[in-house]
Amino acid sequence: MKKTISLQTSAPLWAALSALALFVLGLAACGGSSSKAVTVEKPTGKALYVSYCEICHGEHGDGPMADMLKVAPPDLTLISYRREDGKFPEEQMRRMIDGRDSIEGHGHGDMPVWGATFHVSEGTDNEQVVKERIDMLVKYLESIQRLPEK
Numbered sequence: 001m002k003k004t005i006s007l008q009t010s011a012p013l014w015a016a017l018s019a020l021a022l023f024v025l026g027l028a029a030c031g032g033s034s035s036k037a038v039t040v041e042k043p044t045g046k047a048l049y050v051s052y053c054e055i056c057h058g059e060h061g062d063g064p065m066a067d068m069l070k071v072a073p074p075d076l077t078l079i080s081y082r083r084e085d086g087k088f089p090e091e092q093m094r095r096m097i098d099g100r101d102s103i104e105g106h107g108h109g110d111m112p113v114w115g116a117t118f119h120v121s122e123g124t125d126n127e128q129v130v131k132e133r134i135d136m137l138v139k140y141l142e143s144i145q146r147l148p149e150k
């Protein structure tokens, strides 16, 4: 994999986020909608994961950017497994992905703040849309929970 030597600490993060922003802008432009309000077609949870999360988290914590991060991105199919009660912490996930309301023990690593990012990338100040995106991601994550292979 090609690595830029000068990239350190949060630089890869910004590189990734700008790439994502461009990608999303590109998508919006291709939409060809002439109406003033940009209508972005409603994505699925999986599509959102692929465009926003896979670069770090990959399929099992092994995305292409994983090596460059200070804190390794966890395997998101083992969230429930890692919890003491083995349950999927839906509400915690929602807040963790949103990130604007930072919770104890989170948000000190390289995990981007998606609540704010979705506002920008989706070109919306509509809180409802942001909530919807996060909801879809949480539902998708819940659907991919598994037990580790022995």
Ligand code: HEC
Pocket: 013, 016, 048, 049, 052, 053, 054, 055, 056, 057, 065, 069, 071, 072, 073, 074, 076, 078, 079, 082, 093, 096, 097, 105, 106, 107, 108, 109, 110, 111, 112, 114, 137
């Ligand atoms: C720039 C790399 C990067 C991207 C992109 C990224 N994450 Fe993360 N994520 C991390 C890192 C690093 C951690 C662990 C450190 C931390 O908690 O801050 C993490 C932790 C998490 C956790 C906590 C898991 C647990 O068991 O507590 C969840 C949930 C999560 N990410 C979801 C997502 C979702 C959903 C997306 C896409 C919207 C995403 N991440 C995109 C790097 C990333």
